[in-house]
Amino acid sequence: VLLGWLAAAFFVAVFPGNVSQYLTRTDAFGLDTDRARAVRLLFQPLLVLWALWSTGAWRAWRRSRRDQSRRSA
Template sequence: MSSPLRAVGQALLGSFLVLAGVAHLTFARTEFRAQVPPWFPADADLVVLVSGVVEIAVGAALLLVWRHPARAVVGLVTAALFVAVFPGNIAQLTEHRDAFGLTSDTSRAVRLVFQPVLVVWAVWSTGAWRWWRRRRVPPPEQHA
């Protein structure tokens, strides 16, 4: 069983992702489009819509899945999502694009620092790191 602090962390992260996903699809859609690098080989609006649906699904999974190993898998998927969007955040900094009030290179750089925090939050709150380390590896077959 998870500690209450981890459970609260998982629920908060799930809630945050559901809200972010809804924002992708509705009131912040234009802001999210501004974050899609122009060199990305897909329509920016489609990227925003698909990523919004993915964020809602991942957030809902964080809110609904509490038993291991599924919980740990959800944590790893969440961490992978944060890693997947990191290049877009780097592009926003290097291409000096404004979005969500990030109107200076300093503010965009500070945001980059928090992306690894989200990865750690995902694996910590779901127990994914502990589960990954403790999972049983089958012993090698004995040869006679």
């Protein structure tokens, strides 16, 4: 679960750099076209969701929220 949150945080942290690479048309990591850089930006939120889902972090967060609401009710 912790690894899922760390991976998701990493994908969020590098997002501004990826936006900058797109806006400044900087080639890096084999992304040498605006289209390739744009596709990476579109998939970045999916990577965040994948990191949370595949490690069970999302499920654990939902479970803790549900348990908190039951205790407060």
